[in-house]
Amino acid sequence: MPARRWWRAWGSRRRPSELSEWPGLSLGAGKHQHKWQLTGPQGARAEVYFTPRMVTTDMLALREAAIAGIGIVQLPLLMVRDRLAAGELVVVLDEWQPCREVIHAVFASRRGLLPSVRALVDFLTEEYQRMEED
CATH class of the missing domain: 1.20.5 (Single alpha-helices involved in coiled-coils or other helix-helix interfaces)
Structure with a gap:
């Protein structure tokens, strides 16, 4: 999810593979591969590997970084529902969802x-x- 103003500047994406072209924000620590795992139409699965612009173990920091326009992020809906409703963040790929954790x-x-x-x-x-x- 990116900030709405960032979304307008970078344009939309249609396929998960295109997400690696954008600056990503990642939850984690250490030197591991950064990826988003997604489930799409008819149960299709995709893994998107990316080089993050920011890595932290703080989900609130990731949310605020996305709102500030630093990059796109994958976070639990519980953490971003109000920001989506306020129009501060937008969903990138409507038909694709994060794999269940x-x-x-x-x-x-x-x-x-x-x-x-x-x-x-x-x-x-x-x-x-x-x-x-x-």
Whole structure:
């Protein structure tokens, strides 16, 4: 997702392979290959490798960098829904979606689970289920 003003300047793209031509913003650390994995029409899959303009472990920083026009980013809808609605960000490829990510919550036992941790796990579960329904 890029900033709307950036989108106008760079133009639209139709295929995932064209995304590597744009400056990307990446979540990560260390020296690994940066790629976006996408699922498209009729279950088609694509991997887009790119050289990032910015790499960080902070998703909020990536979102703000995209809004500032530094590049395009792939983030969870939960983090960008309000910015999309406000017109600050735009979706690049409507027919292509990020591949589903699996999130695991690991803890020693349910007996020793703090109520605050249980509440967080329940909240995240509900939010991700709601996102799936949208």
